[in-house]
Amino acid sequence: xxxxxxxxxxxxxxxxxxxxxxxxxxxxxxxxxxxxxxxxxxxxxxxxxxxxxxxxxxxxxxxxxxxxxxxxxxxxxxxxxxxxxxxxxxxxxxxxxxxxxxxxxxxxxxxxxxxxxxxxxxxxxxxxxxxxxxxxxxxxxxxxxxxxxxxxxxxxxxxxxxxxxxxxxxxxxxxxxxxxxxxxxxxxxxxxxxxxxxxxxxxxxxxxxxxxxxxxxxxxxxxxxxxxxxxxxxxxxxxxxxxxxxxxxxxxxxxxxxxxxxxxxxxxxxxxxxxxxxxxxxxxxxxxxxxxxxxxxxxxxxxxxxxxxxxxxxxxxxxxxxxxxxxxxxxxxxxxxxxxxxxxxxxxxxxxxxxxxxxxxxxxxxxxxxxxxxxxxxxxxxxxxxxxxxxxxxxxxxxxxxxxxxxxxxxxxxxxxxxxxxxxxxxxxxxxxxxxxxxxxxxxxxxxxxxxxxxxxxxxxxxxxxxxxxxxxxxxxxxxxxxxxxxxxxxxxxxxxxxxxxxxxxxxxxxxxxxxxxxxxxxxxxxxxxxxxxxxxxxxxxxxxxxxxxxxxxx
Numbered sequence: 001x002x003x004x005x006x007x008x009x010x011x012x013x014x015x016x017x018x019x020x021x022x023x024x025x026x027x028x029x030x031x032x033x034x035x036x037x038x039x040x041x042x043x044x045x046x047x048x049x050x051x052x053x054x055x056x057x058x059x060x061x062x063x064x065x066x067x068x069x070x071x072x073x074x075x076x077x078x079x080x081x082x083x084x085x086x087x088x089x090x091x092x093x094x095x096x097x098x099x100x101x102x103x104x105x106x107x108x109x110x111x112x113x114x115x116x117x118x119x120x121x122x123x124x125x126x127x128x129x130x131x132x133x134x135x136x137x138x139x140x141x142x143x144x145x146x147x148x149x150x151x152x153x154x155x156x157x158x159x160x161x162x163x164x165x166x167x168x169x170x171x172x173x174x175x176x177x178x179x180x181x182x183x184x185x186x187x188x189x190x191x192x193x194x195x196x197x198x199x200x201x202x203x204x205x206x207x208x209x210x211x212x213x214x215x216x217x218x219x220x221x222x223x224x225x226x227x228x229x230x231x232x233x234x235x236x237x238x239x240x241x242x243x244x245x246x247x248x249x250x251x252x253x254x255x256x257x258x259x260x261x262x263x264x265x266x267x268x269x270x271x272x273x274x275x276x277x278x279x280x281x282x283x284x285x286x287x288x289x290x291x292x293x294x295x296x297x298x299x300x301x302x303x304x305x306x307x308x309x310x311x312x313x314x315x316x317x318x319x320x321x322x323x324x325x326x327x328x329x330x331x332x333x334x335x336x337x338x339x340x341x342x343x344x345x346x347x348x349x350x351x352x353x354x355x356x357x358x359x360x361x362x363x364x365x366x367x368x369x370x371x372x373x374x375x376x377x378x379x380x381x382x383x384x385x386x387x388x389x390x391x392x393x394x395x396x397x398x399x400x401x402x403x404x405x406x407x408x409x410x411x412x413x414x415x416x417x418x419x420x421x422x423x424x425x426x427x428x429x430x431x432x433x434x435x436x437x438x439x440x441x442x443x444x445x446x447x448x449x450x451x452x453x454x455x456x457x458x459x460x461x462x463x464x465x466x467x468x469x470x471x472x473x474x475x476x477x478x479x480x481x482x483x484x485x486x487x488x489x490x491x492x493x494x495x496x497x498x499x500x501x502x503x504x505x506x507x508x509x510x511x512x513x514x515x516x517x518x519x520x521x522x523x524x525x526x527x528x529x530x531x532x533x534x535x536x537x538x539x540x541x542x543x544x545x546x547x548x549x550x551x552x553x554x555x
Contacts, residue, residue, distance in 0.1 A: 211275015
């Protein structure tokens with residue numbers, strides 16, 4: 001059948017099973033939005049307040065559901081406003097397709113109004129980018145974009161389409177979408193070598209990254225940990241891949257990881273990295289990281305193996321497939337003394353904070369208790385992010401959404417809207433500091449416009465908390481541009497944007513506020529006012545060995 005380019009875009013989205021698109025219209029993408037209008041009963045469009053919010057919402061939708069998130073924007077500033085969200089998705093391996101429109105083909109390269117080479121701009125932060133100048137390849141290009149976004153190590157793909165292509169007509173034939181490719185490059189010898197290392201180990205430690213969630217390997221991770229009798233730590237991206245309430249679980253590793261995880265990994269004789277990339281925030285000083293251990297690295301991306309830390313053995317492929325083979329291959333093991341030692345570390349070095357007044361850890365623990373650990377938690381970036389990673393006990397994958405690689409302030413609210421759109425039956429809560437909340441709080445208007453019942457918790461300490469913590473510890477209390485103690489009233493802002501607002505200043509007010517917000521089934525902002533000098537502990541100074549983790553008692 002003959003369709004316009006704009007209609008082909010919509011048909012391809014339907015073909016790929018897309019039910020929701022986040023975006024913002026403009027001149028060059030008008031044809032696509034006109035086609036979208038005619039299919040509004042088939043594809044839900046969420047008009048965000050800003051294109052960056054659309055990218056973060058598509059990202060949150062993808063992380064929470066496991067499906068490809070889709071966002072749209074017009075040319076020029078509309079497209080460039082997507083860039084931070086695309087980079088966020090790229091750093092954290094999130095499957096996303098960003099569709100932009102550009103000026104007419106004859107006007108490309110002539111500094112035309114709102115013309116930007118967005119494919120060139122985003123080249124370093126996408127798995128692939130296309131600019132479509134010929135309608136005959138439009139459908140196949142969109143299909144390739146979705147395939148690339150979700151195959152292997154997932155990531156964002158950009159498809160830029162000139163406006164005349166969206167207006168031209170072409171024959172369109174529906175196609176059944178291809179299944180994501182499983183890129184298993186490992187051999188039997190790789191599995192044998194990994195099994196040999198595991199069976200010779202007396203003090204194994206499992207280190208989980210985001211790949212464990214992306215591969216859907218949570219059940220295999222649990223079975224594997226039991227079979228080899230090992231403790232488990234995780235990264236920020238790995239939260240929920242292993243039950244945070246399990247006795248084997250020792251908490252996060254790295255700069256703000258638990259002492260148990262940091263000390264345990266420093267003592268182990270075999271570190272088994274599952275879908276993790278050995279980020280600088282995890283390893284600290286690479287020369288001393290896991291210095292007593294052989295490293296077994298399992299990852300779908302061959303480029304990650306040995307990139308940051310030398311490995312004794314690597315297995316490249318889908319983690320779920322590899323763990324199934326290893327579970328069948330290795331013998332049941334017992335490491336009684338090692339597990340007893342880890343238990344002693346957990347008892348000796350528990351996470352702790354002052355219980356005398358309202359604090360963010362208390363708020364997080366109350367959110368955990370009230371939701372029974374079953375909510376989808378998104379965060380922005382900073383102290384509140386680390387507290388959310390430390391004090392909420394994640395029991396399921398795809399329930400913690402946070403910008404780990406790029407560290408994007410302003411990420412959480414859009415991501416929470418995307419998560420709630422994709423998982424309407426889940427309680428979805430975004431936790432943000434006051435500094436982060438200022439970045440994209442305009443997206444509250446999106447939540448109220450569509451009556452999306454998200455809960456926005458603002459941890460307000462009137463400062464840029466994490467930067468201030470560094471200034472306190474390493475810059476002799478020189479608080480350069482980190483004090484936010486101005487006249488902004490977040491509750492009034494929330495009400496002005498159509499949301500209910502609750503201010504909390506005492507511990508006993510937290511649970512009632514959360515219970516009220518959940519029962520309202522409407523967008524609610526809860527502002528929690530805490531002291532300006534609360535700090536995240538434990539902490540490892542940048543570039544120091546993770547065995548140097550210190551807390552307030554050490555200071």
